[in-house]
Amino acid sequence: DIQMTQSPSSVSASVGDRVSITCRASQDIRRGLAWYQQKPGKAPNLLIYAAIGLQSGVPSRFSGSGSGTDFALTISSLQPEDSATYFCQQTNTFPLTFGQGTRLEIK
């Protein structure tokens, strides 16, 4: 199985900050990478697909980058409602594996 490793495991930042979360795959997954946001007690919400595609309805301050094994999710100007846990998922090969999550806290 492809292992997905996210870093950092947690981050704290202020409103208006630019924040990046990285995800590394254990082998080449081309652009088969998705990012999800999950708030406590809620289901995950798809933010980014195919590494760079912004899902419909997701604010434009969210963006994705990368290909191959190294990827990033960037929030250009952090908002209070962005406090959540973020997961990456590779969608290139079965089984579709997730990263362990990054908890984002607003200072």
Added chain:
Amino acid sequence: QAQLVESGGGVVRPGRSLRLSCAASGFSFDSFGFYWVRQAPGKGLELVAGISFDGSEKYHGDPVKGRFSISRDNSKNTISLQMNSLRPEDAAVYYCAKALLRWELLSPLDYWGQGTLLTVSS
């Protein structure tokens, strides 16, 4: 607007069986694959099982292989997960999720249900 509603969770003793269901609405059900994804309390996301748009392809994760079985009924717009020989480590919130891409099982998941809680305890 697509909607997924899970049901069937509850408290069950180790070794017993339970069946989860997911009712879908608001989109062309028979064009999309589906997954069951679980999340143990305070833990990450784990793909449990997946099924293609026509039911011809199925995936079951190693921890549940031989115990769980995913199925779908395209006439009723429902997805099911039959869970047998349940173990304490199967305890989690189980989410039903829809593939973003038509016809594809290798796909991100764009709609999720609210989740249903399974507790396995004697």
